Amino acid sequence: QVQLVESGGGWVQAGGSLRLSCAASGRTFSRYAITWFRQAPGKEREFVAAISWSWTGAIMYHADSVKGRFTISRDNAKNSVYLQMNSLKPEDTAVYYCAAAHKEGSTWQGDYWGQGTQVTVSS
Numbered sequence: 001q002v003q004l005v006e007s008g009g010g011w012v013q014a015g016g017s018l019r020l021s022c023a024a025s026g027r028t029f030s031r032y033a034i035t036w037f038r039q040a041p042g043k044e045r046e047f048v049a050a051i052s053w054s055w056t057g058a059i060m061y062h063a064d065s066v067k068g069r070f071t072i073s074r075d076n077a078k079n080s081v082y083l084q085m086n087s088l089k090p091e092d093t094a095v096y097y098c099a100a101a102h103k104e105g106s107t108w109q110g111d112y113w114g115q116g117t118q119v120t121v122s123s
Helices: none
Strands: 004-009 009-013 018-025 033-039 046-054 057-062 070-073 080-085 096-105 107-113 117-122
Touching: 004 096, 004 107, 018 033, 018 057, 018 096, 033 070, 033 080, 033 107, 046 070, 046 080, 046 096, 046 107, 057 107, 080 096
Parallel strands: 009 117
Antiparallel strands: 004 018, 018 080, 033 046, 033 096, 046 057, 070 080, 096 107, 096 117
């Protein structure tokens, strides 16, 4: 069992930055990839970023829509994952969720979910 709590959302003007945090508890945290998804009003939930861990180190994935602007990172010692969001755009407005996940083919599937944190970007 993994419990996840997001924080760091808020309101920002276009071009600004926010840093989201996902604090995890549970003994099996390090076994999972941790992902960020987002869901805008009236839209389906979409993948944003993921980070997994291998013997060579962290492996990061970013959706094309955020590549170059968002960066996912992980601190296993603190059981936390972060999403640094720069150059924010109004279309980034959404509720952001972190999830402990696994990959099926090319798709990330969330196994445990946080409650979400709202990010609002004004133009």
